[in-house]
Amino acid sequence: MANSMYEYVKAFEQPDVLLPNTWIVVRIDGRGFHKFSAKYAFEKPNDRRALDLMNAAAKAVLADLPDIVIAYGISDEYSFVFHRSCALFERRSSKLITTIVSTFTAHFVHQWSNFFPDQPLSVPLPSFDGRAVLYPTVQNLRDYMSWRQVDCHINNLYNTTFWALIQQGGVDAKEAEKELAGSLAADKNEILFSRFKVNYNNEPEIYKKGSIVLRDYELVEPGTASETLDEDSAKTVEQLVLSKTHEERDRKRRAKARVTVLHVDIIKDEFWERRPWLLS
Ligand code: ATP
Ligand code: ATP
Ligand code: MG
Ligand code: MG
Ligand code: MG
Ligand code: MG
Secondary structure, X not given: OOOOOOHHHHHHOOOOEOOOOOEEEEEEEEOOHHHHHHHOOOOOOOOHHHHHHHHHHHHHHHHHOOOEEEEEEEOOEEEEEEOOOOOHHHHEHHXXXXXXXXXHHXXXXXXXXXXXXXXXXXXXXXXXXXXXXXXXXXXHHHHHHHHHHHHHXXXXXXXXXXXXXXXXXXXXXXXXXXXXXXXXXXXXXXXXXXXXXXXXXXXXXXXXXXXXXXXXXXXXXXXXXXXXXXXXXXXOHHHHHHHHHHHHHHHHHHHHOOEEEEOOOOOOHHHHHOOOOOOO
């Protein structure tokens, strides 16, 4: 590219490279989805079509970007986790966030009619915001994922009870809110069971646990996970060459693996122990 007198403007661009060797979480969230869900008459408290569409868009994002290790979605939000060794876009924050947001939004719009065949999209069109947060340790990252799943549980128990009071109990939103103010989980379970014959435990897992998107590999039986070398500094040259070959092989395997959606507990150790490649 030829130099011009205008080139100097390039120097105004701020560097935004994310700290190396840290887990990158990009969380996106639907803009004004309270209104959006009313416009398209989402079923309350959970519209299954909308969740399936969110999951389809997230699966497409993982298929497009092999650097993503795992993603977790609830309501109108999705968290995408990049491995701490990720070097995509030289770890430039704005590039990572905007690529996720636009790829997700494009797939969300593209697949809309598969999930809402009778309701064509019209302006204002759905859009998403995004942010990147860094987590330095595996424990911090797991605590982040646990935080989102606990949020899913708390919100879903509240919403399920709130809408039961309105839809089956015949009260208005104000009264339902008043009735639930200060209530504990046990109180909500009790209202659901004694007044509406709903056993919360039997509610669909997708509503209680949210959605986990990852690549499908063979599971490791509990207690058989092999030791992995994780400090480059402790490796010989031969081991480094070998680990580069492994990295290449892993990258190809990742690109080929089928992307699937699960609705399971990610707070307890078992999920992570059976999939040691996720956090290694
Ligand atoms: P903001 O732009 O600040 O994110 P918002 O209106 O999107 O505002 P959120 O806190 O993100 O607010 O909440 C999303 C809202 O979208 C929920 O409160 C719920 O009303 C609605 N919603 C999202 N997904 C579903 C779904 N699958 N079923 C029913 N309602 C949904
Ligand atoms: P990156 O992902 O790094 O942006 P890129 O392939 O998009 O890679 P750019 O530097 O953004 O590279 O250049 C965009 C390229 O897209 C152009 O070089 C050109 O080949 C092509 N292109 C974009 N718009 C047009 C157009 N209207 N007509 C023809 N070619 C186009
Ligand atoms: Mg928000
Ligand atoms: Mg939102
Ligand atoms: Mg939200
Ligand atoms: Mg380009």
